Amino acid sequence: MSQPPKNLQTIESHIMNLQSLHPNASGELTGLLNDITFASKVISREVNKAGLVDILGATGDENVQGEQVQKLDDYANAVFMRCLGTKGQVSIMGSEEMADPYYPDTSNGSGNYVVVFDPLDGSSNIDVNVSVGTIFGIWKKKSRLANIGDVDLLQPGRDLVAAGYVIYGSSTMFVYSAGHGVHGFTLDPSIGEFLLSHEDIKIPFRSCIYSVNEAYEPKWSPEMRDVVRQLKYGRATKTTRQDAPGKGAGMTARYIGSLVSDFHRNLLKGGVYLYPPTMEKAEGKLRLMCEAAPLAYIVENAGGYASDGQQSILEITPRKLHQRVPLYIGSRDDVLWIEKMVSQAADPI
Ligand code: AHM
Numbered sequence: 424m425s426q427p428p429k430n431l432q433t434i435e436s437h438i439m440n441l442q443s444l445h446p447n448a449s450g451e452l453t454g455l456l457n458d459i460t461f462a463s464k465v466i467s468r469e470v471n472k473a474g475l476v477d478i479l480g481a482t483g484d485e486n487v488q489g490e491q492v493q494k495l496d497d498y499a500n501a502v503f504m505r506c507l508g509t510k511g512q513v514s515i516m517g518s519e520e521m522a523d524p525y526y527p528d529t530s531n532g533s534g535n536y537v538v539v540f541d542p543l544d545g546s547s548n549i550d551v552n553v554s555v556g557t558i559f560g561i562w563k564k565k566s567r568l569a570n571i572g573d574v575d576l577l578q579p580g581r582d583l584v585a586a587g588y589v590i591y592g593s594s595t596m597f598v599y600s601a602g603h604g605v606h607g608f609t610l611d612p613s614i615g616e617f618l619l620s621h622e623d624i625k626i627p628f629r630s631c632i633y634s635v636n637e638a639y640e641p642k643w644s645p646e647m648r649d650v651v652r653q654l655k656y657g658r659a660t661k662t663t664r665q666d667a668p669g670k671g672a673g674m675t676a677r678y679i680g681s682l683v684s685d686f687h688r689n690l691l692k693g694g695v696y697l698y699p700p701t702m703e704k705a706e707g708k709l710r711l712m713c714e715a716a717p718l719a720y721i722v723e724n725a726g727g728y729a730s731d732g733q734q735s736i737l738e739i740t741p742r743k744l745h746q747r748v749p750l751y752i753g754s755r756d757d758v759l760w761i762e763k764m765v766s767q768a769a770d771p772i
């Protein structure tokens with residue numbers, strides 16, 4: 424008979440313990456986080472049979488139950504929409520998959536929370552069995568009355584009350600923070616529970632991994648080319664990496680092209696992820712509210728840092744829901760060095 428696992432703490436009990444740190448808490452945030460974990464289990468189940476769904480879908484876009492086969496990112500979005508805010512705790516939902524914010528009827532403006540999410544980031548990778556993920560951020564509504572609007576939705580990452588991501592990989596993991604450390608849970612599919620597997624994650628201060636799509640190099644500014652060249656060959660400026668794992672030499676590269684996967688690896692092993700502006704995309708590709716800010720909140724709670732090249736991602740107040748932002752995120756020392764290089768460049772990069 425196999426030994427029972429050492430740690431059998433479920434994510435639900437972990438979230439409950441968190442609530443006990445706030446004696447006046449109403450339980451709404453606890454309920455909301457539990458709704459998100461449930462949604463992610465449903466999405467995980469579907470992602471795990473993605474190949475099979477494709478085969479069924481190819482026969483005429485209907486599955487054996489006669490239901491329309493949806494693209495997985497539409498499916499994940501629909502699951503989030505259905506699972507969240509059903510108890511009236513959410514006043515506004517914003518999704519990468521929806522052009523406009525959604526105001527759930529169940530709340531009618533009385534819910535205390537605003538949730539923004541990317542239901543399935545990197546979904547173009549699913550066809551080739553590469554890990555994908557969900558990212559979410561939760562803010563508290565600001566308006567007292569029911570007339571909620573942009574002032575509630577467009578809040579900086581610094582005001583997040585919780586954020587997290589789910590990675591659908593060799594196993595499904597749920598990583599979240601509500602301001603008391605970053606904690607990771609692995610889904611045990613046999614019992615359908617997320618169990619605490621990575622308590623109080625801390626990202627290494629310096630790293631030897633950089634993650635960037637170098638195919639865009641011809642479209643970067645000369646200064647950005649120099650930043651990546653120095654990551655590769657070793658920093659010329661003397662805040663250097665003599666005591667870093669690379670022993671003063673350059674870093675190694677890892678780029679999956681699936682943000683949650685690249686971020687997760689760097690969070691655990693140390694590393695820096697870059698999505699700089701290009702000639703065509705002056706603000707980069709990634710979304711401030713549903714991708715950059717939640718991951719910035721996670722990385723800062725784990726001791727790392729995230730910047731747009733000028734300032735902390737968490738300090739940026741969004742102008743619109745789908746605003747894009749350049750992103751440099753990961754090990755603190757590496758990101759601070761990149762921010763220094765970028766902000767000192769003559770032209771913005
Ligand atoms: P998506 O939100 O449309 O899935 O795009 C985001 C993805 C990230 O997961 C990934 O890091 C990035 O796009 C990759 O972009 P590129 O192919 O330009 O390197």
Ligand code: MG
Binds near residue numbers: 543544545714
């Ligand atoms: Mg995305």
